[in-house]
Amino acid sequence: xxxxxxxxxxxxxxxxxxxxxxxxxxxxxxxxxxxxxxxxxxxxxxxxxxxxxxxxxxxxxxxxxxxxxxxxxxxxxxxxxxxxxxxxxxxxxxxxxxxxxxxxxxxxxxxxxxxxxxxxxxxxxxxxxxxxxxxxxxxxxxxxxxxxxxxxxxxxxxxxxxxxxxxxxxxxxxxxxxxxxxxxxxxxxxxxxxxxxxxxxxxxxxxxxxxxxxxxxxxxxxxxxxxxxxxxxxxxxxxxxxxxxxxxxxxxxxxxxxxxxxxxxxxxxxxxxxxxxxxxxxxxxxxxxxxxxxxxxxxxxxxxxxxxxxxxxxxxxxxxxxxxxxxxxxxxxxxxxxxxxxxxxxxxxxxxxxxxxxxxxxxxxxxxxxxxxxxxxxxxxxxxxxxxxxxxxxxxxxxxxxxxxxxxxxxxxxxxxxxxxxxxxxxxxxxxxxxxxxxxxxxxxxxxxxxxxxxxxxxxxxxxxxxxxxxxxxxxxxxxxxxxxxxxxxxxxxxxxx
Amino acid sequence: xxxxxxxxxxxxxxxxxxxxxxxxxxxxxxxxxxxxxxxxxxxxxxxxxxxxxxxxxxxxxxxxxxxxxxxxxxxxxxxxxxxxxxxxxxxxxxxxxxxxxxxxxxxxxxxxxxxxxxxxxxxxxxxxxxxxxxxxxxxxxxxxxxxxxxxxxxxxxxxxxxxxxxxxxxxxxxxxxxxxxxxxxxxxxxxxxxxxxxxxxxxxxxxxxxxxxxxxxxxxxxxxxxxxxxxxxxxxxxxxxxxxxxxxxxxxxxxxxxxxxxxxxxxxxxxxxxxxxxxxxxxxxxxxxxxxxxxxxxxxxxxxxxxxxxxxxxxxxxxxxxxxxxxxxxxxxxxxxxxxxxxxxxxxxxxxxxxxxxxxxxxxxxxxxxxxxxxxxxxxxxxxxxxxxxxxxxxxxxxxxxxxxxxxxxxxxxxxxxxxxxxxxxxxxxxxxxxxxxxxxxxxxxxxxxxxxxxxxxxxxxxxxxxxxxxxxxxxxxxxxxxxxxxxxxxxxxxxxx
Numbered sequence: 002x003x004x005x006x007x008x009x010x011x012x013x014x015x016x017x018x019x020x021x022x023x024x025x026x027x028x029x030x031x032x033x034x035x036x037x038x039x040x041x042x043x044x045x046x047x048x049x050x051x052x053x054x055x056x057x058x059x060x061x062x063x064x065x066x067x068x069x070x071x072x073x074x075x076x077x078x079x080x081x082x083x084x085x086x087x088x089x090x091x092x093x094x095x096x097x098x099x100x101x102x103x104x105x106x107x108x109x110x111x112x113x114x115x116x117x118x119x120x121x122x123x124x125x126x127x128x129x130x131x132x133x134x135x136x137x138x139x140x141x142x143x144x145x146x147x148x149x150x151x152x153x154x155x156x157x158x159x160x161x162x163x164x165x166x167x168x169x170x171x172x173x174x175x176x177x178x179x180x181x182x183x184x185x186x187x188x189x190x191x192x193x194x195x196x197x198x199x200x201x202x203x204x205x206x207x208x209x210x211x212x213x214x215x216x217x218x219x220x221x222x223x224x225x226x227x228x229x230x231x232x233x234x235x236x237x238x239x240x241x242x243x244x245x246x247x248x249x250x251x252x253x254x255x256x257x258x259x260x261x262x263x264x265x266x267x268x269x270x271x272x273x274x275x276x277x278x279x280x281x282x283x284x285x286x287x288x289x290x291x292x293x294x295x296x297x298x299x300x301x302x303x304x305x306x307x308x309x310x311x312x313x314x315x316x317x318x319x320x321x322x323x324x325x326x327x328x329x330x331x332x333x334x335x336x337x338x339x340x341x342x343x344x345x346x347x348x349x350x351x352x353x354x355x356x357x358x359x360x361x362x363x364x365x366x367x368x369x370x371x372x373x374x375x376x377x378x379x380x381x382x383x384x385x386x387x388x389x390x391x392x393x394x395x396x397x398x399x400x401x402x403x404x405x406x407x408x409x410x411x412x413x414x415x416x417x418x419x420x421x422x423x424x425x426x427x428x429x430x431x432x433x434x435x436x437x438x439x440x441x442x443x444x445x446x447x448x449x450x451x452x453x454x455x456x457x458x459x460x461x462x463x464x465x466x467x468x469x470x471x472x473x474x475x476x477x478x479x480x481x482x483x484x485x486x487x488x489x490x491x492x493x494x495x496x497x498x499x
Numbered sequence: 500x501x502x503x504x505x506x507x508x509x510x511x512x513x514x515x516x517x518x519x520x521x522x523x524x525x526x527x528x529x530x531x532x533x534x535x536x537x538x539x540x541x542x543x544x545x546x547x548x549x550x551x552x553x554x555x556x557x558x559x560x561x562x563x564x565x566x567x568x569x570x571x572x573x574x575x576x577x578x579x580x581x582x583x584x585x586x587x588x589x590x591x592x593x594x595x596x597x598x599x600x601x602x603x604x605x606x607x608x609x610x611x612x613x614x615x616x617x618x619x620x621x622x623x624x625x626x627x628x629x630x631x632x633x634x635x636x637x638x639x640x641x642x643x644x645x646x647x648x649x650x651x652x653x654x655x656x657x658x659x660x661x662x663x664x665x666x667x668x669x670x671x672x673x674x675x676x677x678x679x680x681x682x683x684x685x686x687x688x689x690x691x692x693x694x695x696x697x698x699x700x701x702x703x704x705x706x707x708x709x710x711x712x713x714x715x716x717x718x719x720x721x722x723x724x725x726x727x728x729x730x731x732x733x734x735x736x737x738x739x740x741x742x743x744x745x746x747x748x749x750x751x752x753x754x755x756x757x758x759x760x761x762x763x764x765x766x767x768x769x770x771x772x773x774x775x776x777x778x779x780x781x782x783x784x785x786x787x788x789x790x791x792x793x794x795x796x797x798x799x800x801x802x803x804x805x806x807x808x809x810x811x812x813x814x815x816x817x818x819x820x821x822x823x824x825x826x827x828x829x830x831x832x833x834x835x836x837x838x839x840x841x842x843x844x845x846x847x848x849x850x851x852x853x854x855x856x857x858x859x860x861x862x863x864x865x866x867x868x869x870x871x872x873x874x875x876x877x878x879x880x881x882x883x884x885x886x887x888x889x890x891x892x893x894x895x896x897x898x899x900x901x902x903x904x905x906x907x908x909x910x911x912x913x914x915x916x917x918x919x920x921x922x923x924x925x926x927x928x929x930x931x932x933x934x935x936x937x938x939x940x941x942x943x944x945x946x947x948x949x950x951x952x953x954x955x956x957x958x959x960x961x962x963x964x965x966x967x968x969x970x971x972x973x974x975x976x977x978x979x980x981x982x983x984x985x986x987x988x989x990x991x992x993x994x995x996x997x
Binding site: 013014017018020021024025028032033034035036037039040041043044046047048051167223224225226227238240241242280 | 516544546720
């Protein structure tokens with residue numbers, strides 16, 4: 002118990018450093034003046050270096066070996082197991098490899114911005130090649146330490162316990178079922194009049210008021226968080242200081258609004274983590290798939306329902322002082338549930354989004370395995386877009402250069418988006434079965450029944466349960482495609498769509 | 500040279516931690532949601548603890564002993580001397596005493612807010628007593644290590660090299676001269692019609708635009724800094740990320756405006772520090788007296804001149820869309836150079852401000868020396884206010900409870916305000932002699948001549964010179980009262996006041 006107590010203090014200290022870095026990272030993307038970028042990079046590198054030193058210090062390893070499970074309650078025991086997992090990930094990789102990777106990704110991210118602007122993959126190639134080389138090395142070393150293949154070792158950092166062997170059959174079902182579903186949706190749409198366009202401008206102030214009203218309705222705790230503006234929406238900050246962002250376009254209020262809803266879903270998970278364990282590994286969110294499920298359950302499951310638009314439409318009309326057929330709940334719902342294949346992942350609708358992920362998963366798997374040469378990535382990407390979505394990519398800016406993940410070293414991250422979408426559908430279906438008040442609540446802006454169910458079945462567990470155990474207890478089954486496909490079918494597949 | 504290089508890396512790391520804490524501290528006072536306060540305190544305590552550990556690690560002491568001056572250029576040699584000074588301050592105080600003091604001041608600050616609100620010194624007494632006890636202990640330990648008396652050891656942290664033996668004769672001259680000067684000013688005022696009041700409201704947006712315009716005119720670099728809002732104006736943030744704040748009152752634009760000018764003076768010092776040494780001890784600002792001189796040279800010397808109001812008045816009239824006799828340069832200048840004894844230090848005019856400092860210096864000297872019992876502080880404070888300013892303090896909220904300095908452990912800080920005011924007058928007089936374009940420039944918002952002189956004679960020296968050497972080189976004499984009293988006499992003492 003003594004070694005364990007020391008570990009709790011040590012991990013609380015690591016958490017404080019991580020929280021400090023979280024606020025600094027938020028500031029970098031929201032308020033920081035340009036000239037401060039180099040200094041901020043130094044600050045973050047210093048904090049990460051200190052955290053790595055504390056985590057991989059011999060005293061940490063000694064305490065982890067000395068600490069025994071006897072005398073620990075279930076949360077403490079699971080906390081110790083999480084400490085060991087976090088430690089294994091960090092300690093297996095030598096410090097100079099961590100540093101080399103950090104330098105390579107900083108450089109590659111910078112070049113990527115330029116390469117994307119110029120649509121010039123050749124410019125990025127040598128830098129991305131170095132990032133990939135180091136990711137393969139890190140994955141191999143971690144894999145050896147954790148008893149995993151290289152890709153699984155990388156994936157495990159984002160989604161603990163998730164494996165290719167789980168993903169492959171799930172994604173195979175999506176590959177089979179989605180093309181027909183998308184075709185049916187488009188056929189149905191073609192037979193109907195197009196939804197009416199929304200003519201702006203939509204003042205930023207009013208958009209912000211709507212966003213704040215929705216956050217309040219969803220139960221965001223403003224005493225422990227904020228809403229601000231950044232180029233790319235995100236949920237960041239620190240424990241008890243959860244900061245989400247969006248960006249505003251006066252010609253189109255939908256993007257800011259859906260961004261707020263998505264990030265509020267993430268924020269509710271962060272704000273709902275078990276209070277007593279907030280600064281310990283077991284009190285953290287379980288992984289990126291489950292995190293994404295919480296953003297999508299709000300944005301896609303709840304807030305693209307017909308019920309929600311019955312609540313939203315009057316709010317929109319009042320705030321913008323607009324009226325008429327374009328601003329009915331029906332038209333707003335149709336605008337926000339349109340299926341239309343496109344080049345850009347982040348702009349994709351719910352039905353075509355998985356194709357973007359399947360493609361990236363295949364490509365990064367092949368690149369990590371050494372089955373695809375990096376120089377052949379643009380061609381392979383464009384082949385995949387033709388095959389999966391029937392689109393001819395006109396240039397790499399709209400193709401393999403669109404995402405920051407690979408240059409920034411986030412290999413093994415992409416699948417969590419679609420795993421999260423599947424989990425969201427499964428959890429929402431279970432929640433609706435358990436709480437008949439959820440759907441009618443959405444129509445009046447009463448999210449309490451949904452939020453309450455998520456608190457109890459997801460948020461309050463922190464990292465105490467493996468993702469699949471949590472899903473089984475909450476929904477009756479491990480992660481599967483059934484609820485997800487049923488949801489897509491119901492919303493997009495039939496003429497009398499939900 | 501090897502030991503020295505290692506020290507540069509070590510102190511750069513300390514600087515990055517300090518900068519991270521600087522941004523987090525800024526955030527705490529500007530944007531942080533209330534519920535995040537405990538977490539933020541943990542983050543800051545963790546960063547401070549890590550910095551203290553690095554600074555007082557045996558390796559740091561060993562390197563400081565091993566490093567020799569040979570082979571070092573003058574900046575490096577002075578950097579090494581500064582490292583030794585910083586280290587001596589930190590290393591002499593045991594970690595548990597630092598921690599006890601940190602806990603005691605956190606507690607006392609919290610109780611102080613309540614005690615001030617209730618005007619109840621008894622509530623604060625036990626907590627302030629503990630802070631004082633620890634400050635005396637810290638001062639005694641540091642004093643023994645540095646060969647200084649207790650008060651001097653505390654003072655040395657805020658103003659390196661400053662001593663009671665220097666302050667006492669300077670303050671004695673002020674004690675002699677100021678009462679007559681204040682009386683003369685008030686007599687003169689009594690014989691003139693009162694300045695016309697400014698009737699608001701003055702919208703915050705317009706106040707902010709004026710503040711930003713003045714910052715631009717002064718040469719604030721917005722690529723490396725920001726202006727925001729906080730309850731108490733301050734200049735904080737990090738190297739290359741200097742963040743100043745003010746607060747707005749729609750009934751009175753003068754306070755926000757003067758706050759912006761004051762903090763911009765501090766910011767110009769920070770932004771003008773020697774670029775090559777920004778993250779090393781020798782590249783830091785020299786001390787709080789010199790820092791205050793830079794805020795006051797802008798706020799009081801330059802921006803309460805008649806010339807400046809010729810520039811400001813049209814800006815104010817245009818932004819607020821106002822006109823008439825109250826908004827002339829003459830009337831605005833008279834409003835902002837009014838002498839009127841009052842209870843609150845931070846609201847005091849330039850001529851009565853030193854009395855507040857003389858009082859606090861006497862009291863904290865006596866408390867540290869053990870010549871005054873803390874329980875007798877309110878009485879002694881009120882006696883002093885009667886003697887120095889002829890005012891009868893009605894309660895402790897308007898008396899000895901008004902400032903946060905003592906509860907927050909900043910003993911030895913107060914004299915730097917008036918030492919800074921003296922240095923500001925001395926520097927401004929020298930600058931005007933050297934650069935005849937300075938005063939005429941103020942009338943057109945051209946601060947370049949003043950800023951250029953300050954860059955060369957103050958900012959770019961960082962901590963390379965002792966304060967008195969810097970002042971001698973810049974002005975021809977060490978710190979004295981002559982220029983200061985001449986300035987006050989010229990502005991307030993005569994009917995044809997500047």
